[in-house]
């Protein structure tokens with residue numbers, strides 16, 4: 001009877017997986033979705049629920065792997081089946097002519113090339129065994145790389161399994177990239193929590209691949225671009241047809257790829273894409289030219305480092321030199337001072353450049369930038385102009401080095417720099433205007449308290465009127481205080497208009513503030529703007545500690561029990577709650593009615609684990625955070641290290657051998673996820 005039920009469930013899991021995979025294929029590979037996002041999410045949720053109840057049926061290619069959940073503390077390394085070579089680079093058409101001559105000499109005859117985009121991301125090798133993705137490895141040093149399989153499985157354009165007449169073993173290679181949209185959204189989020197933004201999409205893609213939590217990777221919006229395949233006895237005889245074949249097996253065919261009959265075709269392709277790349281939604285830094293025919297590729301051969309049958313042509317960044325007029329110093333939300341160069345306006349790659357960031361004090365010193373220097377400005381694939389050097393020949397004699405300000409340009413406080421950090425900052429966190437306004441803007445922002453009836457301009461006005469100095473002041477605002485306030489603001493086009501609080505606007509603001517009182521604790525915690533506590537960390541802290549009192553009284557050790565909370569985050573939380581002004585503000589916010597405790601979801605579900613101290617180790621079928629939350633909901637306590645007082649060690653997959661030894665030595669029983677589920681009746 002039971003068996004029958006199980007096999008029904010197994011069938012249902014298989015059916016749902018098949019249906020979801022099909023829709024993933026329409027969406028990612030063909031750009032042609034057949035159902036709404038909502039309907040898709042419903043299907044996926046049903047599968048997630050079923051797999052949670054029956055983890056024994058989770059398949060390595062289940063579409064739920066896209067959602068992530070695996071935590072990898074350290075990436076193992078693996079040797080590549082075939083070394084991952086790099087390509088010879090060139091910036092000149094002359095070099096391409098030489099490349100073509102060399103190739104044709106070696107072949108003694110004509111040659112067909114394939115031109116592709118050179119994606120600007122991170123190289124990845126995907127291994128499919130019997131049609132199932134079993135391993136994803138980064139390039140590393142070309143011979144060995146890091147195994148990042150769980151993270152890569154979250155990327156929608158990576159097929160988890162293949163269809164059709166695929167070979168037993170297939171290695172697909174390509175680039176993991178971050179499209180500009182995802183990149184901009186990620187950096188906006190990072191700036192909101194005071195984390196330094198990524199310099200370019202490539203760094204962001206590479207940082208994302210190395211995240212410990214695959215659920216986080218799933219949110220980063222990465223994509224896979226196929227460019228190469230390897231394996232024994234693959235059916236096709238040239239590169240172009242091979243990628244077509246891989247498309248039949250389930251990969252996305254490159255958006256742009258052309259067969260050309262000779263060098264002139266290569267030049268035409270380059271000229272076209274040097275212009276059209278500006279419209280592409282993801283970054284490329286050049287063009288790759290490959291000999292199409294495999295037999296010809298073999299004939300041309302390879303050196304130890306790179307094939308001779310392919311070459312990369314990199315786009316030149318456009319560069320000009322222009323005099324530095326002056327330097328402005330901007331104070332950011334977290335107090336970091338950013339020097340900005342005012343330049344004599346100059347035309348560069350289609351726009352007029354007047355200002356460019358000088359990043360930080362070390363940047364100015366390392367480049368030895370002096371007053372009145374002519375600076376080289378470049379605009380490559382990126383949108384933002386970059387200062388790349390000094391035109392020393394044009395330097396005036398006796399030019400003085402640019403002296404970085406020593407006091408805050410807004411509040412006059414002497415600036416500081418932390419050891420090992422490049423940024424100079426204003427330490428007057430609580431009383432420096434841009435920092436106060438920045439914190440208020442963060443507090444009302446969408447992912448925090450979501451008070452959208454207040455915006456930057458209105459916060460400025462309230463601040464200028466002395467009505468708000470911190471978030472708690474917002475809850476003391478009244479109709480009388482707001483009504484009739486006025487100021488002149490500039491819109492995006494530089495036009496002046498009056499901002500005045502009339503009846504309706506005033507009421508909207510007050511309503512928005514009132515509604516924010518029902519925002520859940522985790523978002524209130526995020527809204528406080530504690531340094532390094534982003535949206536995700538706030539959620540984890542809220543679930544772990546359940547109330548702000550528990551959090552404020554937590555020791556560093558307690559804090560570090562929370563996943564993803566390390567030294568730096570723990571210190572920052574402790575520092576925040578040690579400050580009397582912060583504590584007073586939290587008290588006022590609580591008195592105003594904001595939520596500083598978890599709601600129903602955190603109330604104990606049972607007392608089945610009451611009095612037990614449990615150490616959780618390894619990887620589970622659900623995120624480790626959720627395992628820990630379950631322990632607490634059933635009255636147990638999470639502890640981080642094994643001692644004789646530990647009741648159980650709850651071991652997932654890949655539990656460290658040292659932990660196991662320690663548990664065995666101390667006689668602490670080790671239980672599995674399955675045992676644990678039975679204990680709590682799940």
Ligand code: IVH
Pocket residue numbers: 085086087088116117118119120122123124139174175227228288307310312
């Ligand atoms: S083919 C043996 N094609 O550029 C040939 N590479 O130094 C292997 N890349 O490490 C490379 N777009 O990460 C190839 N369309 C493309 C590419 C591409 C980007 C990267 C790749 C490689 C580097 C070359």
